[in-house]
Amino acid sequence: MKKIRICTIGAGFFAGFMHGPVQRALAQRDPALELAAVCDLDAVRAKTFAAATGYRNWYTDFREMLDSERPDGVVLLTPVTATAAVGSAVLAAGYPAMLEKPPGRNRAEITALIRASQQGNAPAMVAFNRRCSPLLTRGMELLKQEAPKEKLEHIRCDFYRNERFDADFSTTAVHGIDAVRHLSGSRYARVDFHYQELERDAGQICNFFLTGTMTGGCSVQLSFCPSTGAALERFTLNTRSLTVSVESVPPGGGCDFPGRIFVYRGGKLLRIEAPPAHEFDREEFYLAGYYQENCRFIERLREGFPPENDLKLSLEAVEIADACRRRVPLWTAETVRS
Known part of the structure; x- marks a missing residue:
């Protein structure tokens, strides 16, 4: 089986609550999956997350981490206010990424991510669990x-x-x-x-x-x-x-x-x-779909990503959510295209 090295950016509460336990469980079952490094602006959080999940190294600068570790893929678990900027930098540098949802707050941020993905020839998967x-x-x-x-x-x-x-x-x-x-x-x-x-x-x-x-x-x-x-x-x-x-x-x-x-x-x-039987069928991370989406990302790193751009597929939901944020009364596909 092809060896896969992943890095994670963002070690906040939700990363430790859902994605961290999933990644630890997957690495324990897959000897070809290496948890290379985690990065967070807070050094204590990064170090704590690494110790809890089994990541080998931790950093406070994601660019330094990517330059040092050269992973096969990056899991991006930053707040939505930072996702577009950090995600664009990761994708433009050529690293395939799974971005925590929503990947951006509006059409402009998703468009920037799409451009970065194209620039770096790096596919993106959006973690709509x-x-x-x-x-x-x-x-x-x-x-x-x-x-x-x-x-x-x-x-x-x-x-x-x-x-x-x-x-x-x-x-x-x-x-x-x-x-x-x-x-x-x-x-x-x-x-x-x-x-x-x-x-x-x-x-x-x-x-x-x-x-x-x-x-x-x-x-x-x-x-x-x-x-x-x-x-x-x-x-x-x-x-x-x-x-x-x-x-x-x-x-x-x-x-x-x-x-x-x-x-x-x-x-x-x-x-x-009842929920489909599984070894983790009493765990929130399985029942809510986080286990499956992480499995899907690793599978795609090994076998290839589908031709359809997941950022483009996610754009519509982001636009409609943005309409909620701005209290817009009506959204139509025709209005967006015009």
Whole structure:
């Protein structure tokens, strides 16, 4: 098996909570995978992350790390405010990278990343982990299995969080926006937005409600509510005669942990399924798709990346999330192209 050396940039809380344990588990099972080095501006964080995950070296300057280590691939786990700049430097230097989502905040930042990828002839993979969710993957399998000749007509996506007062909740909403695009198998044609501004003791929040249509004809409805009594992510998929409802697992586990899938036909419940069996099927990093996306990145480093540019594929979700951030009332593909 081809030996692969990876470096990670960013050793903050989320890196240590999700990606670090995954990388450690993969390296323990794959003798041809080397965790070469990790970099963080905070030396203590970098050193602690390296010790916890098994990385050989640590740095506080990512350029120095890349020059010294010459990895086969880079995992970029920086805050979204830094991802475009750091990611562009990594890609332009010729290093394939997996970028934590969202890879940028707007079209300009994604365009810069695409240019850097082309300049360095380095492919990029965007770590939209819901694309790799075992529960959503199984839900789509059941839809095709139970209604093989029926078109997907409607998707509903609900993201609820408990007492989240992020200055910018669109960077969470982008995950659901991309997941719906992935599930529908087509692009967004039109999205209408409704915003509900609310006061809380800890500050102001805004609920985002999106309704839209996909180019494949499917209608969609998305709700993103940062301050509720629940922490959950649920997806409902409808064909003419079948409904598949997925209780997915967000980071932190959420209220539906470890998740379930419900299948309905004729007004009756056909079946309930637990998550697909796996050695890590009680771990959040597996149920939320982080394990699978890291596996996919390493596989692509060994076997090659698909011809479709993942940054271009992610651009639409970033644009729609940016529309939420700017409180835009309407997004259409035609408006973007013009």
